Amino acid sequence: MKVTDMISTPLSVPLKWPSRNGFAIERANPVIVQLFTDEGLEGIGLAFTFNDQRVKSLKACIDDLKETVVGQDIFRWAEAWQKLWTDTRWMGHQGYPIYALSAIDTALWDLRAKAAGLPVARLLGGYRDEVPVYASHLLFRNWSIDELQKDAASLVKQGFRAMKMNMGHKPFQVELERLKAVREVVGDNIDIMVDVNWAWTVPQAIQMGRELEKYDVYWLEDPLASNDPADWALVTNALGLRVAGGETLSSKYDFRRGFENKALDVLMPDLQRVGGVTEWMKVAAIAEAWNLPVASHVFHEFSAHMVAAIPNGLIVEYMPWWEFLYKEPPLLKDGCIKISNKPGFGLELDPDIIKKHAMK
Numbered sequence: 424m425k426v427t428d429m430i431s432t433p434l435s436v437p438l439k440w441p442s443r444n445g446f447a448i449e450r451a452n453p454v455i456v457q458l459f460t461d462e463g464l465e466g467i468g469l470a471f472t473f474n475d476q477r478v479k480s481l482k483a484c485i486d487d488l489k490e491t492v493v494g495q496d497i498f499r500w501a502e503a504w505q506k507l508w509t510d511t512r513w514m515g516h517q518g519y520p521i522y523a524l525s526a527i528d529t530a531l532w533d534l535r536a537k538a539a540g541l542p543v544a545r546l547l548g549g550y551r552d553e554v555p556v557y558a559s560h561l562l563f564r565n566w567s568i569d570e571l572q573k574d575a576a577s578l579v580k581q582g583f584r585a586m587k588m589n590m591g592h593k594p595f596q597v598e599l600e601r602l603k604a605v606r607e608v609v610g611d612n613i614d615i616m617v618d619v620n621w622a623w624t625v626p627q628a629i630q631m632g633r634e635l636e637k638y639d640v641y642w643l644e645d646p647l648a649s650n651d652p653a654d655w656a657l658v659t660n661a662l663g664l665r666v667a668g669g670e671t672l673s674s675k676y677d678f679r680r681g682f683e684n685k686a687l688d689v690l691m692p693d694l695q696r697v698g699g700v701t702e703w704m705k706v707a708a709i710a711e712a713w714n715l716p717v718a719s720h721v722f723h724e725f726s727a728h729m730v731a732a733i734p735n736g737l738i739v740e741y742m743p744w745w746e747f748l749y750k751e752p753p754l755l756k757d758g759c760i761k762i763s764n765k766p767g768f769g770l771e772l773d774p775d776i777i778k779k780h781a782m783k
């Protein structure tokens with residue numbers, strides 16, 4: 424079965440839960456990638472950025488790879504990925520060229536699973552049919568303590584058993600007061616993750632990590648401004664608390680530096696930055712050899728399938744930025760996503776919504 428056409432559609436969509444994480448994010452710009460085959464199948468992938476202007480560059484990178492993917496035998500998955508990797512070499516193996524490669528690779532996996540009549544999760548391994556998620560769409564840095572407590576309580580009521588809050592730019596005592604307020608309202612049986620989004624030095628991260636341990640924080644994510652895995656290892660080795668990271672790393676080669684330095688306790692490959700489903704699965708397999716768990720970063724509509732496929736899949740980040748693009752988004756129940764039996768990623772775009780948000 425061969426790819427006969429590719430269409431990319433850039434959107435500008437309002438976020439139902441705008442991020443107020445020190446920087447306001449009110450809208451997002453996904454680019455939907457649709458691949459079509461000579462046997463009438465359609466596969467979907469998605470890349471995104473945050474800016475009506477920048478999304479034009481992202482679309483250009485995706486369209487640049489059209490002639491590479493059209494004519495591709497969909498079942499030759501390693502060949503397809505390698506061709507895309509080779510063709511992006513001159514654009515660079517970081518940033519938008521890799522986002523473009525990833526969205527196309529993801530759409531190819533949607534096609535392969537549809538051709539097999541299986542959900543992607545089963546085609547890739549089928550380790551389980553249900554994966555736990557953590558809520559990541561609230562509890563931002565600019566929330567007041569009242570807002571933090573109200574939203575944390577409401578997440579527990581909705582069935583979430585894990586949630587993430589953000590830290591990074593307030594005095595440590597203030598950060599700890601905010602964490603304490605959330606812990607008080609959710610009780611001891613809910614996991615709390617803390618994401619610092621690259622704000623601290625090594626000594627600061629170790630100092631704060633020791634305080635976070637007292638509140639039984641599940642993981643400390645991206646504590647350091649440094650992007651050197653050797654620095655991450657200093658924090659990871661100093662703390663009993665799990666240190667999570669890796670959302671900005673591109674391909675197995677970046678992750679290799681992380682593994683060699685024993686830099687992280689939880690790996691978080693991001694579907695569009697790592698190089699699509701193919702590369703995500705390779706990083707997960709290498710992590711298994713180091714006895715490390717893997718959590719996903721955003722894109723839960725797609726990533727839940729990969730976390731469900733593998734034995735070392737830990738948890739899925741639930742970030743419902745654009746669920747409304749799909750007729751039936753993934754079902755969330757009791758803090759878990761149940762993988763549907765529909766073939767592929769089980770996603771069907773809502774054409775009216777796409778039309779409404781398509782950029783002119």
Ligand SMILES: [Mg+2]
Nearest residue numbers: 618644645670
């Ligand atoms: Mg993060």
